[in-house]
Amino acid sequence: MTIKIKKIVINFILIILSFVLQTTVFRTLDFGGIAPNLMLILVASNGFICGDKAGILSGFFAGLLSDILFGTYLGFYALIYMYIGFLVGKLHEIFFSQNITIPIVVISIMDFLYGFICYVFMFLLRGRFDIGFYMMNIIIPGTVYTALIAIFYYPIILKINNRIFDEEQRSAKKFV
């Protein structure tokens, strides 16, 4: 039980850390106004390493945080991040989380999807039809930058999760 609480606390800190870095440091390190999406990396990694339920929960709370500070309607980003966490979580049973290539590819695809959904709901519905421009200037550069950061960020998340998993195993053995 204590490990479960520890897991929740660590993920809570990770979400806040990602959000704060994303809105401050990476906003000054942007390329042409494009910053990487750390929260998406975190949500997708959580789903990939721990399964769909972890993906759903971390996606929901990460999105909610984004909603509180920057969203127009509460729950919009929560919904998007949650479904991304769920989709990636479904891959948990198929792929090994130790191999770095597949998670990076999955994260890139998810960031592309995220950008596309944002475009549809925030721009297309307001009559901004020039999808080519937004694709080339916002969505694809964002995806590339996110993938680049994910190469460094994913192993950190993996290491933290492995440590928690080891602890879980050890305490389980103790009680047997």
Place this chain on the structure above:
Amino acid sequence: MSPIIRRTGEEFTIPSKYLLLILSLVSCALMIITFKTSLFTGPLNSFSGIFIVPFQNGITTVGTYLKDQSDKLAEITRLQDENARLKDEVSKLTMENSDLKKQQYDLTEFRELNDLKDQYSDYRNSMVAANVIGKEDGNWYHSFIIDKGSDDGIEVDMNVLANGGLVGRVTNVGPKWARVLSIISDNSSLAAEDRSSKSRNILFVHGDLKTYKDGVITFSKLNDIADEVAVGDEIVTSNISDKYLSGILVGHITEIKKDADNLTKVGKISPVADFDHLNLVLVIKEKKEDHLDDYKNQKNSN
């Protein structure tokens, strides 16, 4: 066997598909509730005030300090060159200065003559400075967070300035932070007027993600039959705007052309405020609403 029913001796768990369904419904409910009411803003804003804003504050302070230091080093060599050049210029300028003083005198007289009210001096007493501590997490809109909130008397719909020009307005307030929607954001638009033209033509200024990369924002619906509006004209916020105080400088026109309907004109405006290096902003602690209320009261008493 149903997956929801708890078996004895096993920990109670919800299958992920039900969890997804429940949280989806919660999100949709939240969206509808926030669309209709402002029930949650108070407690949630306090929450982020405790957990997010202090970190943003600290990191931004450190980041700004480091950036300042590196900028300083880079500046030194440039400044030495500039110093020599400027000394030359000073001698030239002293000559020009005497000329300009005469013109300045003419200008003040002209101002008094026209009873040109300096709008900014009206608001000067109610301005409060704030630091920008965080920017929008997505790449789509351009909101940012400042480190002053309702504790400092900031309220929703107050106007925000920087570099003597309009930056945006407050859209969300927490105890120690506030979110500012900038005028360059794609979802922002405001009514403005051309101060330089004789008939003060009204136009609508929109933030635009597409043109923002070139440092300009767009305007449209300019009704200018007499062809008075020209490139370089000063655009200020209009009286008819219900969120922005009137007479605040927005920017200068850089491009103007006829709209597809041939009746109105569209074009581009280069904003006065420097949105790429936004660190310190001024919030005017006066709201257009209050002015409108005053106006209504006056009307009623008459």
